Amino acid sequence: MAPVKNGRILFNERPEDFPVPGQHTIYDDSETIDLDSVPLNGGFLVKILVLSMDPYLRGKMRKVADLGDSFEIGKPLYNEGVAKVLRSEHPEVKAGDHIFCTLPFQHYTILHSLKDTNGARDVIVLHNKENLPWSAYTGVVGMPGQTAYFGWKEYASPTKGEVAFVSGAAGPVGSFVVQLAKADGLKVIASAGSDDKVEFVKSLGADYVFNYKKEDTAKVLEREGPINIYWDNVGGSTLDVALVNAARQARFIECGMISGYNLAGGDIIRNLSRVVWREIKLFGFIVYSLFPKYAEQFYEEVPKLVKSGTIKYTEDKFIGLEQAGHAMEAVQRGTNKAKAVIIVAED
Amino acid sequence: MAPVKNGRILFNERPEDFPVPGQHTIYDDSETIDLDSVPLNGGFLVKILVLSMDPYLRGKMRKVADLGDSFEIGKPLYNEGVAKVLRSEHPEVKAGDHIFCTLPFQHYTILHSLKDTNGARDVIVLHNKENLPWSAYTGVVGMPGQTAYFGWKEYASPTKGEVAFVSGAAGPVGSFVVQLAKADGLKVIASAGSDDKVEFVKSLGADYVFNYKKEDTAKVLEREGPINIYWDNVGGSTLDVALVNAARQARFIECGMISGYNLAGGDIIRNLSRVVWREIKLFGFIVYSLFPKYAEQFYEEVPKLVKSGTIKYTEDKFIGLEQAGHAMEAVQRGTNKAKAVIIVAED
Structure with a gap:
């Protein structure tokens, strides 16, 4: 198969106040990737389906981040999301799996370990027995x-x-x-x-x-x-x-x-x-500090409560990776209607 | 015995910023008391020896106090201190006892119950086995x-x-x-x-x-x-x-x-x-919220540590009740040299 475009949302300039798409973040589609032949070197290739947009990301646009590392100018933003494994050489992940972890704001990426992009938490393979929409795993179940x-x-x-x-x-x-x-x-x-x-x-x-x-x-x-x-x-x-x-x-x-x-x-x-x-x-x-104490209980209880409708939630879907900068601005200005999610691709 | 003067420090005016003696507090010696014949009505007459001066008292000069009740205009200030019982009709207190509780800023007063002036905590009879100066009970042991x-x-x-x-x-x-x-x-x-x-x-x-x-x-x-x-x-x-x-x-x-x-x-x-x-x-x-949990341990441990010199402390003594307004201003301005205590009378 011929290489395909691998569009990305890059961090372009530090904002003084609100982050404006096209200025502080830009959509770049200059890179391509050959999904069939790109070398995995023991890792796994994923197609990103959903990315979360959250208020705290604004702090990563500072020279000294509020939390963890700052975004790097010229590099993609990143945040938690759901991706589908396309090919894998990793023993614990197989093609067709859905994973939850920190992901770069782009269409495809190769991960090499079960530590996520932040190096902090493990990549979680989602079994989704309750058949929730994948976007729920960046919100009410994320x-x-x-x-x-x-x-x-x-x-x-x-x-x-x-x-x-x-x-x-x-x-x-x-x-x-x-x-x-x-x-x-x-x-x-x-x-x-x-x-x-x-x-x-x-x-x-x-x-x-x-x-x-x-x-x-x-x-x-x-x-x-x-x-x-x-x-x-x-x-x-x-x-x-x-x-x-x-x-x-x-x-x-x-x-x-x-x-x-x-x-x-x-x-x-x-x-x-x-x-x-x-x-x-x-x-x-x-x-993240409370994850070890409560995560098991959370994944046991909450997907069921969401499935049964006991816990309700709403989403404001931004369709297409190109919309990520707009999603970010909306979340910072509070003009989003509900939890902002970026739908990057269909499953 | 003839009546004696019972000097008092009265709250005179609410300060906007720092409390100035002679303006926001005044010393008044218009009242007298006959120590031999004043009726006790089941209470006990005390001679005030030491009064504590603490930063938080500034909050009681506001119309709505930071903590507890506000001082009343025209009435004496009050704070914790040590007093000696002169006469008693109360079954649990006898002449010669030393007590610790909230006391009005005056020379003599009659207490009617073991609830202190604040109505909050019990009057404590100090046994002072370690023979510490009474002022210590308003500071390091207070x-x-x-x-x-x-x-x-x-x-x-x-x-x-x-x-x-x-x-x-x-x-x-x-x-x-x-x-x-x-x-x-x-x-x-x-x-x-x-x-x-x-x-x-x-x-x-x-x-x-x-x-x-x-x-x-x-x-x-x-x-x-x-x-x-x-x-x-x-x-x-x-x-x-x-x-x-x-x-x-x-x-x-x-x-x-x-x-x-x-x-x-x-x-x-x-x-x-x-x-x-x-x-x-x-x-x-x-x-006060932690008093029930730690008070017993405190009175058991701390007087010994102070007596042995393991815990060190200093005091800045203001001699005479008339100095209370100056002590207050000094504490608010930070010009006091150490913990401020007002020595009202010798034992």
Whole structure:
């Protein structure tokens, strides 16, 4: 077979604020690959089906990354995704397998070991007994779902009747947290950035859901709070207001702070002294640290809950690898409708 | 016996920034008390010997207190101290006993129950087998010592060889923490606000002690860090710099934030997003919440350690109740030389 194009999304320029497709990231189709004859050298060739687009990737565009390594200028972006094995010389992977791991933003790649591109976690072969869409493995059954599940189990210490506040509640992490909190018998206050998102979060059973662009978070929390648990996906002024409306011994689960990702000087917080007087605990965490403790339980429980509809989720599909830069900008600006996934190819 | 004057320090006016004696607090000696004949109604009359002056009292001067109730305008300040019982009709307290509890800032008072003025904790009868100065019971063996001891036991999770940073390290809490951290085999970086304080903290065994007014905290932490544990007595820009220089999974023990107590708008923090990426935990706490868990162990261990000189402490004595307003201002401005105590009367 003749070589085919192997399009890639390259990191082109460090953004000062929001990452703009065509400027900070570019789509390049100058490379080709011969799928039949490219040497594997003991590795395996995969066709990338789905790539995840997540808020935290903005931090990899900095010279010093917030987490792990920075993206390299002129090299492809990378993130978790699902790929199908086309050919393999690796003893533990065979053609036709579907794998989940960190993947470069391109159509085809060769992997040489079961350590992923980050060198951190193992490549997981997905059995998908529940026959979920592959994209679910980048969302509710992927890193975002694990973030919600692991973080809640480890840090929430919920007591029935307490009040939880979830920001970014329509996203893949937030929407899962809302459902976990309701299952634990809490009153759930939730915020999102559009009326459609608000409707989705209401459908998950949250008690009071509001569009933070239309309704003042401070007033909502004054009326509906004080809050015992704050699941923070956004940081910034929302976090500041949550500190003011925290109950004594509140737990703040610090999952992300997107409001500051695109600000050169970082976000300003004025009410942190409340942590002393109200005995608030702030738990910053990264999902990977909790993986060894909770992953088995997660993969055992969650795909079944998703299949049965007990745990609901939504996706905003960006079709085609060329759309990755747009997906990134949308996620940073919050204009995506739900968890952003890039559908690179059909299975 | 004729009535004697019962001088008091009254809360006179809410400060905007620093509390100035004669303006925000005044000394009033218009009241008298007849020590022989004043009716006790089942309570006990005490002569106040020592009153503690602590940073957190600034928060009680706000309309809405940071902690507990606000001081009332026209009424005496109050804080923990040691008093001697002169007469008693209470079955569990007898003349000659020394007690520790929250006391009003005046010379004599009548207590009616073993709940203290705050209504929160029991009045403690001090046996003082070690024959320590009574003032020690407001410092190293009092609330500040308990703060250090309880907070360290509960939240530090120290591992030998880790690096701890202690701000406000010459104070009664900080100096105790430095000694606990050294006893646990840590490298200790410590900051204080004068050369004399630096010398004192060096004498406690800290590895690198600096005067933050002369040496840039950011540079010290860059060179001596990253830090695994931050014992925060000050908040503000020091906390911000500590966040930048925190090791992965660092523990921040948030004990006080004096840098913001006298600022109308609160302190600005810009680097809180580090808690996510570095998986930092911030533990805000109030000593009283940990009292039930650690108090017995504390009173068993600490007076002995102080008596033997294993745990060292210093005091800055303000002689005479009239000096209380000056002691308060000094503590807020950091011009006190060590733990501030007000010596109200000789035993």
